[in-house]
Amino acid sequence: MRTCLLLFVLVFTTRAQSTREVRNPHTSPADVAAGAKIFRGHCAECHGLTGEGGRGPNLTTGVFYHGSSDADLLRNITDGIPGTTMPSVFFSEDQVWQIVAYVRTLSERRNQTTTGDATKGARIYANLRCGGCHLVRGEGGTGGPDLTLIGSQRSLEHLREAILDPNAKVAREFRIAHAVHENNAEHRGFVMNEDTHYLQLLEAGKGLTTLPKRDLRKQTIEYKSVMPSYRGKIAGDDLNHLVAYLASLRRSTEGASK
Amino acid sequence: MTPLCLALLFVALHAPAQVTFDRLLKADTEPQNWLTYSGTYRGWRHSKLDQINKSNVKDLKVSWVYQMAMTHRVQTTPIVVDGVMYISEPPSNVVALDAVTGRPYWRYRRSLPSRINVCCGQVNRGVAVLGDRVFVGTVDAHLVALNAKTGAVLWDVAVADSKTGHSVTVAPLIVKDMVIVGIAGGEYGVRGFLDAYDVKTGARRWRFWTVPGPGEKGNETWSGDSWKQGGAPTWVTGSYDAEQNLIIWGTGNPSPDWNGDARKGDNLYSDCAIALDADTGKLKWHFQFIPHDVHDWDATQIPVLVDAEWQGKPRKLIYWAHRGGFYYVLDRTTGQFLHGKPFATQTWADGLDDKGRPIRKPGIDPSEEGVTIYPGVQGATNWYSPSYHPGTGLFYLTVWENKGLYRKGAAEYIPGNRYIGSVPKIDLEDEPGYGAIRALNPKTGDKVWEFKTHTKPWSGVLSTAGGLVFAASGGWITRDRPDMEAFFHALDAESGRELWRMNLGGEMSASAVTYSVKGKQMVAMPAGSALFVFALP
Numbered sequence: 001m002r003t004c005l006l007l008f009v010l011v012f013t014t015r016a017q018s019t020r021e022v023r024n025p026h027t028s029p030a031d032v033a034a035g036a037k038i039f040r041g042h043c044a045e046c047h048g049l050t051g052e053g054g055r056g057p058n059l060t061t062g063v064f065y066h067g068s069s070d071a072d073l074l075r076n077i078t079d080g081i082p083g084t085t086m087p088s089v090f091f092s093e094d095q096v097w098q099i100v101a102y103v104r105t106l107s108e109r110r111n112q113t114t115t116g117d118a119t120k121g122a123r124i125y126a127n128l129r130c131g132g133c134h135l136v137r138g139e140g141g142t143g144g145p146d147l148t149l150i151g152s153q154r155s156l157e158h159l160r161e162a163i164l165d166p167n168a169k170v171a172r173e174f175r176i177a178h179a180v181h182e183n184n185a186e187h188r189g190f191v192m193n194e195d196t197h198y199l200q201l202l203e204a205g206k207g208l209t210t211l212p213k214r215d216l217r218k219q220t221i222e223y224k225s226v227m228p229s230y231r232g233k234i235a236g237d238d239l240n241h242l243v244a245y246l247a248s249l250r251r252s253t254e255g256a257s258k
Numbered sequence: 259m260t261p262l263c264l265a266l267l268f269v270a271l272h273a274p275a276q277v278t279f280d281r282l283l284k285a286d287t288e289p290q291n292w293l294t295y296s297g298t299y300r301g302w303r304h305s306k307l308d309q310i311n312k313s314n315v316k317d318l319k320v321s322w323v324y325q326m327a328m329t330h331r332v333q334t335t336p337i338v339v340d341g342v343m344y345i346s347e348p349p350s351n352v353v354a355l356d357a358v359t360g361r362p363y364w365r366y367r368r369s370l371p372s373r374i375n376v377c378c379g380q381v382n383r384g385v386a387v388l389g390d391r392v393f394v395g396t397v398d399a400h401l402v403a404l405n406a407k408t409g410a411v412l413w414d415v416a417v418a419d420s421k422t423g424h425s426v427t428v429a430p431l432i433v434k435d436m437v438i439v440g441i442a443g444g445e446y447g448v449r450g451f452l453d454a455y456d457v458k459t460g461a462r463r464w465r466f467w468t469v470p471g472p473g474e475k476g477n478e479t480w481s482g483d484s485w486k487q488g489g490a491p492t493w494v495t496g497s498y499d500a501e502q503n504l505i506i507w508g509t510g511n512p513s514p515d516w517n518g519d520a521r522k523g524d525n526l527y528s529d530c531a532i533a534l535d536a537d538t539g540k541l542k543w544h545f546q547f548i549p550h551d552v553h554d555w556d557a558t559q560i561p562v563l564v565d566a567e568w569q570g571k572p573r574k575l576i577y578w579a580h581r582g583g584f585y586y587v588l589d590r591t592t593g594q595f596l597h598g599k600p601f602a603t604q605t606w607a608d609g610l611d612d613k614g615r616p617i618r619k620p621g622i623d624p625s626e627e628g629v630t631i632y633p634g635v636q637g638a639t640n641w642y643s644p645s646y647h648p649g650t651g652l653f654y655l656t657v658w659e660n661k662g663l664y665r666k667g668a669a670e671y672i673p674g675n676r677y678i679g680s681v682p683k684i685d686l687e688d689e690p691g692y693g694a695i696r697a698l699n700p701k702t703g704d705k706v707w708e709f710k711t712h713t714k715p716w717s718g719v720l721s722t723a724g725g726l727v728f729a730a731s732g733g734w735i736t737r738d739r740p741d742m743e744a745f746f747h748a749l750d751a752e753s754g755r756e757l758w759r760m761n762l763g764g765e766m767s768a769s770a771v772t773y774s775v776k777g778k779q780m781v782a783m784p785a786g787s788a789l790f791v792f793a794l795p
Contacts (some may be wrong), residue, residue: 040667045676054684080374089676090674090675091672194741196712197759
């Protein structure tokens with residue numbers, strides 16, 4: 001019985017410990033500022049000045065591929081990530097917590113709240129026939145970007161801007177290629193990938209295509225968006241609702257914004 | 259076991275095919291092997307093998323693949339000795355393989371501390387072989403000697419302290435009875451050096467500090483105490499001029515990379531070609547490509563040593579395409595600058611003066627808001643091996659045509675942490691530029707041909723007597739974007755025309771080698787976490 005009791009206590013305390021979440025003790029504005037300073041000198045070389053990514057992953061999406069908890073970030077920054085180019089650091093634990101505090105701010109825009117109502121926004125999305133060009137969870141067209149996870153990928157301001165002024169920022173992956181084959185067949189689509197020998201497109205209504213460059217007579221890439229501007233075509237509240245709906249489109253494991 | 263049997267065993271184990279220094283000196287007379295990092299001491303990465311050639315390379319097929327049990331970036335140059343291949347696996351392991359089948363004989367796996375700081379991944383560029391020993395540097399800054407037949411550790415010495423950002427990623431070079439090994443850590447404020455170790459005992463014979471200390475010539479080119487964290491690492495294998503007994507090696511950037519405020523002066527011997535007496539490690543001459551570098555333009559290229567006519571007289575030359583975008587011809591006896599010319603787009607200099615010193619344009623130094631110039635942060639070329647082909651007389655190299663954004667930031671030295679002073683941007687989103695394999699006339703630096711690649715290659719080139727240049731057009735694949743290509747190409751050495759290619763589907767940041775076993779020529783190239791070996795059917 002004593003052994004049994006001991007075992008019970010042991011299991012109970014272990015479970016209690018494992019469920020106790022480690023929280024960053026350094027999250028004040030001063031900590032964030034100190035973390036930003038270290039980030040600029042030590043992290044931004046690979047992750048970009050604003051965490052937008054480069055040689056290392058984008059840190060602004062709130063998705064961390066090697067664990068998202070405070071404890072995960074502390075460990076990965078301190079020790080580096082095995083099998084990747086992420087090195088370790090020789091800072092004090094307090095300083096690493098400050099880096100974690102700053103890194104958290106990079107994706108905070110995801111958690112911004114809108115005054116819009118996502119349910120109403122979904123109806124506006126349908127009324128404006130956005131699905132004619134955009135996909136959401138497999139429903140819709142391929143004339144525009146797939147929006148299934150757009151809430152994770154873009155800030156509220158970016159979504160608002162993209163609706164009102166689609167040409168303000170055209171992401172690399174949404175460049176449009178126009179290619180003419182030797183036999184005069186024309187191809188137009190998003191550039192999914194490109195290398196020395198091939199152009200890989202997502203053609204509206206046709207799907208994924210690879211074109212050998214040696215067979216092309218002409219090849220141009222446009223940085224313009226094919227999306228029409230909705231400035232003046234959508235009322236203020238409706239815009240907020242639509243943005244709220246788009247912001248709610250994210251990974252199922254993430255919380256939707258309210 | 260009978261005495262006779264024992265004796266036979268002894269003979270079998272000890273008699274054949276030991277790699278002697280003499281064999282290394284004459285490595286070009288046994289093209290079936292690949293005995294040093296660059297193939298020979300002259301740094302040519304050229305092979306006399308011609309079984310695979312222009313007319314049949316189109317039939318080249320994968321012969322075998324060796325998959326490494328890790329996900330680190332592979333930069334190894336295989337060493338091949340009489341049918342046995344020795345490769346390093348990142349971070350710091352070594353495998354001996356049957357060069358025909360790809361089946362391993364043995365594997366040395368290094369146990370490493372949990373915190374290892376290498377600027378750009380825990381890489382290793384290969385091993386060196388002498389006698390019955392294989393030598394490998396480690397990311398925890400040790401040099402290890404292994405038994406070539408069993409992989410057993412013979413000695414293991416600390417080159418430096420890995421807790422202060424030191425690591426050994428370079429493939430060592432054997433000179434006489436010494437292992438020459440360099441150090442990495444230019445992004446961590448190490449004080450660079452080049453070392454020589456006794457092959458038998460691991461005892462250090464000499465050390466040349468690439469950043470001179472107080473009282474030494476050159477220390478006056480560093481303001482204050484900046485020499486203590488001066489960088490000038492030696493992370494790519496150099497060459498050896500046997501006739502003059504000179505080790506010729508390239509040095510890397512001064513630290514911190516992009517902020518030179520605390521290290522006023524020319525910062526010798528960063529970004530230099532240095533020539534050391536092989537027996538003493540004493541400096542014979544140096545040539546600095548970039549005095550007071552603030553762009554991270556290392557001179558860690560392979561010195562290509564060629565004896566040729568120069569202005570009507572035979573002369574010992576070095577051909578050198580430097581990261582900053584200029585191609586140089588130097589005199590190998592004195593280090594004298596003979597000729598220089600851009601081999602890629604550069605917008606930072608108005609040329610070179612008569613000593614080879616760059617004439618800098620104003621406003622090119624990194625700034626808080628950023629300065630955009632050609633070449634970009636990775637340079638117009640980098641550590642990627644070039645090749646010299648004695649048949650075509652051409653110099654081949656990997657080139658980047660892109661610009662980069664150079665930003666300046668604060669730099670505070672904290673031992674073991676990054677000491678770079680910036681946030682550069684390698685690629686501008688809308689103007690990534692392109693890559694190329696180029697052939698230059700080495701006497702003039704003029705471009706003879708180019709093979710353009712859509713993405714910028716991170717690999718070196720290999721030329722062969724079969725009239726071929728093997729090159730790759732892919733490089734580092736970032737985790738977020740799958741857009742880096744991974745082609746391995748065979749190009750016509752005379753025209754640059756692509757004769758064969760294969761998509762190897764993974765990161766390529768090594769250089770190919772070729773060898774032959776039982777009359778069959780093979781070409782080896784790492785890609786992803788694997789080594790691919792090709793042969794004719």
